[in-house]
Amino acid sequence: MSTAIDNSVQSEDKSPEDVPLVASIDVGTTSSRVILFNLLGQEVSKHQIEYSTSASKEQFASVGARRSSVGTAGSGSPQSTAGSSSSQPIFSAEGIAIEANEFLEIEDLTGPSNPTLSFPRPGWVECDPLGILVHVVQCFAANLISMNKVNGDRVSANLPPYRIQCIGIANMRETTLVWSKKTGMPIVDYGIVWNDTRNTSIVTEKRNSTPQALQDRLRAKTGLPLYSTYFSCSKLRWLLDNEPAVRDAYDSGDLMFGTVDTWLIYHLTTENAFVSDVTNASRTGFMNLDTLDYDDELLDYWDISKDKIHLPNIVSSSEYYGDFCVPECVKSSLTSVAWTLLGDFVTRVPAVPIQGCLGDQSASLVGQLAFKPGAAKCTYGTGCFLLYNTGKKKLISSHGALTTFGFWFPHLENEEHAQPHFALEGSVAVAGAVVQWLRDNLRLIPKAEDIGPLASRVSDSGGVVFVPAFSGLFAPYWDASARATIMGMSQHTTSSHLARAAVEGVCFQARAILKAMSSDAAGEGAKDRDFLEEVVDGTYEKAPLSVLAVDGGMSKSKEVMQIQADILGPCVKVRTSASSECTALGAGIAAALAYKNRENRRLWKDLKDVKKWIMYGGEEPMGKAREAFESSQSRTFRSKSLDSDRRRKWKLWEAAIERCRGWTDIMEDEVGTIPKGTVAAKSM
Known part of the structure; x- marks a missing residue:
């Protein structure tokens, strides 16, 4: 940790015994990690376990992924297994090549253990609840080992040691788990992950049998599209209808x-x-956004009886939940060294509280420091998720976005900041996935990181428009029957033009969502205004949208982010995250601000203090000084495009969208259901 942080601690405590850290548990769809953050939002220690899958077991066996020994030998250093010299790469969910090291394990599938993430049937995605729990504890133990080593060096250098003050949790949302009250163990050995579609027939039947007036009323309560397969309500319904053990536990009140x-x-x-905190509970389909509680009409709609099921209490994102402990059920998966170390940590005085919790996209909003109404963030992963902070105002979108909670920090002294903050959310189905497609299917690039340099070799796409709707279009278009199209090619078209058109296809979709959200925020009277062209003020306070905070794989490319800024125009600047782990950081911020008494908040006192330290390193520059600081960090991108060019390209994009709509419907109308691989034969 820098001397500046040590001096800051000493200025508030004349004889500091330790330097406070916040621990963040971050469970994503494809990995679990635990990260320790300091006052500057920097990673002091980190350990991650990347999941293998049932689909990739063969690959991992051939690659022989190296694995850290925290959960096996307790040394904290990597071990190589047979075959680690294979040239076959392993990719993360964002398409980035990864390799096991001291801080990153790749789940070992060479033995009898089941994968944490599996795909038992087409469209089915399952996770192992106990596997997730074990991985989290293993990552926590690894961080304690690292921290102890660093603390030895700090004490030798006459510096106060680090100490974990509190713990926050960020997690993938909507994923549905059921367990027994009597035993605490899962009733079935899997959970249904958010992107699982086995519940399609359930939501289709509900849609077809529900009057429009009731649909509108229920959507106003939840803020969600009723008939998406994402949300927990229909997943729970599927478990009750298809798993006898779950039904028996329900009937017996267990x-x-x-x-x-x-x-x-x-x-x-x-x-x-x-x-469950509000950002997660609001994604179940059972919670009323106005009452912040379960709604009887919503439960009845899904035929769920509150008398037969135990539902978690809905709480804020930042309050004391309980003291950290290590469950006995994970002991067999830990070494004696790790178990002893965790035991010492759990019994220390004072106990370490878990007191921050945010769903992953809300955690990213907080970690991006998008605290004010009008701030927005975009996370570029396999797809990309955009959240637009609407403050205390709940907006039900008329442009295809859904309504959710951004965060709720009730103990802050500023009354406005202490209120639950709503957000509009939109998602793009394909972002990093189109880069993977160019790499793996067309062989245009050897590595995902090469997309930016390839796309920037040309000043524009040469008239090519690429709509990457491989699995349909999400917000704000919502057309499941659309399919990917590449239009406008000529003999002049090169690989650089295709790469640039692919990147622009992601960026145009982000612009479409932000435009829709800005229109929602401005009210019914301004639906037709193009805010991303007309707003010229560059402050959070005066513009419906003026800053887009970005993180995730594609945000690491300066070339891609400049293309995004050019497409958004001069009214919106694109700002990359101060932290590469802003989702985990957001949960850490929630935990650090959970103390009722301000003096107990040793890391950050309030949202302004968070921003001062994490964004500006302890200073808070204003005006030109702030712009100079941001420019020096090379994290802010502003449009360099001409208005006429930008508007012309937007019209081409909208025309391409219209031409790719309804493609699968046309195929079915013309030739019926077409078996895979027979399109050419049927069209001859």
Whole structure:
């Protein structure tokens, strides 16, 4: 840690015994990690376990991924297994090549253990609840080992040691888990992951049998599209209808339901706290956005009886949930060294509380420091997720976005900041996935990181428009029957033009969502205004949207982010995250601000203090000084495009969208259901 942080601690405590850190547990779809953050939002220690899958077991066996020994030998250093010299790469969910090292394990599937993430049937995605719990504890133990080593060096250098003050949790949302109140163990050995589509027939039947007036009323309560397969309500319904053990537990009053946050907090607190924060509970389909509680009409709609099921208490994102503990059920997966180290940590005085919780996209909003109404963030992963902070105002979108919670920090002294903050959310189905497609299917690039340099070799796409709708279009278009199209090619077209058109296809979709959200925020009277062209003020306070905070794989490319800024225009600047782990950082911020008494908040006192330290390193420059600081960090991108060129390209994009709509419907109307591989034969 820098001397500046040590001096800051000493200025508030004349004789500091330690330097506070916040621990963040971050469980994503494809990995679990634990990160320790300091006052500057920097990573002091980190350990991650990347999941293998049932689909990739053969690959991992051939690659022989190296694996850290925290969960096996307890040394904290990597070990190589046979075949680690294979040239076959392993890719993360964002398409980035990864390799095991001291801080990153790749789940070992060479033995009998089941994968944490599996795909048992087409469209089915399952996770192992106990596997997730074990990985989280293993990552926590690895961080304690690292921190102890660093603390030895710090004490030798006459510096105060690090100490974890509190813990926050960020998690993939909507994923549905059920377990027994009597035993605490899963009733079935899997959870249904958010992107699983086995519940399609359930939501289709509901849509077809529900009057429009009722649909509108329920959507106003939840802020969600009723008939998406994403949300927990229909996943729970599927489990009750298809798993006899789940139905028996329900009928006997033994069934506990929760999302990943609830499962972790229940098992990692001495009190077995049974809670879910508003950002997660609002994604179940059972919560009323106005009452912040479960709604009887919503439960009845899905035929769920509150008398037969245990639902977690809905709480804020930043409050005391319980003291950290290590459940006995994970002991067999840990070495004696790790178990002893964790035991010492759990019994220390004062106990370390778990007191921050945010769904992953909301955590990213907080980690991006997008605290004010009008701030927006975009996370570029395999797809990309955009959240637009609307503050205390709940907006039900008329442009295809959904309504969710951004965060709720009730103990802040500023009354406005302490209120629950709503957000509009939109998603793009394909972002990093189009880069993977160019790499793996067309062989245009050897590595995902090469997309930016290839696309920037040309000043524009040469009239080529690429709509990457491989699995349909999400917000704001919502056309599942659309398919990917590449238009406008000529003999002049090169690989650089295709690469640039692919990147622009992602950026245009982000612009479409932000335009729709800005229109929602401005009210009914301004639906037709193009805010991304007309707004010229560059402050959070005066513009409906003036800063787009970005993170994730594609945001690491300066070339791609400049293309995004050019497409958005001069009214919006694109700002990359100060942290590469802003989702985990957001959960850490929630935990650090959870203390009721301001003096107990040793890391950050309030949202302004968070911004001062994480964004500006302890200073808070204003005006030109702020612009100069941001420019020096090379993190801010502003449009360099001409208005006429930008508007012309936007019209081409809208025309391409219209031409790719309804493609699968046309195919079915013309030739019926076409078996895979027979399109050419049927069209002859």
